Amino acid sequence: xxxxxxxxxSGLLAxxxxxxxxxxxxxxxxxxxxxxxxxxxxxxVLLILYGYGEKEAILISITRVFLVSLFSTxxxxxxxxxxxxxxxLSILVxxxxxxxxxxxxxxxxxxxxxxxxxxxxxxxxxxxxxxxxFHYYPWLFAFSIPTGLLIGVLxxxxxxxxxxxxxx
Amino acid sequence: MNKxxxxxxxxxxxxxxxLLFYPKKGNTVEVYRNNxxxxxxxxxxxxxxxxxxxxGVVQIVVQDNGVMVxxxxxxxxxxxxxxxxxxxxxxxxxxxxxxxxxxxxxSNIDAVVK
Numbered sequence: 001x002x003x004x005x006x007x008x009x010s011g012l013l014a015x016x017x018x019x020x021x022x023x024x025x026x027x028x029x030x031x032x033x034x035x036x037x038x039x040x041x042x043x044x045v046l047l048i049l050y051g052y053g054e055k056e057a058i059l060i061s062i063t064r065v066f067l068v069s070l071f072s073t074x075x076x077x078x079x080x081x082x083x084x085x086x087x088x089l090s091i092l093v094x095x096x097x098x099x100x101x102x103x104x105x106x107x108x109x110x111x112x113x114x115x116x117x118x119x120x121x122x123x124x125x126x127x128x129x130x131x132x133x134f135h136y137y138p139w140l141f142a143f144s145i146p147t148g149l150l151i152g153v154l155x156x157x158x159x160x161x162x163x164x165x166x167x168x
Numbered sequence: 169m170n171k172x173x174x175x176x177x178x179x180x181x182x183x184x185x186x187l188l189f190y191p192k193k194g195n196t197v198e199v200y201r202n203n204x205x206x207x208x209x210x211x212x213x214x215x216x217x218x219x220x221x222x223x224g225v226v227q228i229v230v231q232d233n234g235v236m237v238x239x240x241x242x243x244x245x246x247x248x249x250x251x252x253x254x255x256x257x258x259x260x261x262x263x264x265x266x267x268x269x270x271x272x273x274x275s276n277i278d279a280v281v282k
Contacts, residue, residue, distance in 0.1 A: 145181060
């Protein structure tokens with residue numbers, strides 16, 4: 001990997017870790033809806049997916065989950081597996097959407113957001129053996145749409161700006 | 169944002185709305201005081217029940233597959249102002265009387281993840 005790319009990717013990884021950690025500190029709606037967050041870290045993953053490529057995006061996305069878990073709940077804890085499943089499903093769906101559909105970054109982001117919460121809830125149902133958790137899925141689904149849209153719009157303008165300044 | 173994105177957004181919003189507001193049928197009314205079950209009655213039977221709350225008797229009305237609190241003693245009367253609830257997993261909470269009234273469906277499992 002060439003040096004310039006390596007440094008930039010590390011910088012972006014660090015940024016996504018900080019964003020992910022910061023989000024865990026600020027629960028939305030006073031924590032009445034656990035698991036609902038804006039998904040700022042996904043913004044970085046989208047930038048990498050469009051700016052560098054699929055392999056890099058997978059790498060950064062999964063490394064990020066490990067690092068954020070180290071800071072918050074600890075590695076191989078139950079919430080760690082929620083975010084890992086969510087991140088893997090989300091990045092796979094985003095790659096497929098980017099390759100095979102005509103969605104712009106915004107559509108890809110919405111799909112990524114929805115698949116993230118789907119992955120999390122599936123993992124939670126399997127790990128905690130509580131099928132009743134699916135009652136909670138409509139809320140996660142409903143909130144993942146506006147957050148996905150927000151992150152998509154944000155990433156799109158960021159991507160264009162960074163491309164113009166030759167920073168990506 | 170191209171037309172594909174807009175279509176996707178529309179479909180997702182529709183799907184989310186259906187998921188959220190799809191009426192989940194319940195068949196039993198359960199009343200809890202301090203987390204212990206004090207009353208469990210069918211939702212389909214129109215009747216008036218009385219349950220002892222901390223501040224006095226709470227009158228619960230079951231009517232047309234819905235439940236409401238008719239009369240209670242509390243400072244702000246939040247739970248009687250809430251009116252009827254109809255769907256599974258909906259609840260009326262009356263904190264001054266330590267009462268929780270909820271409709272449960274066929275599966276009696278209810279879990280909260282934190």
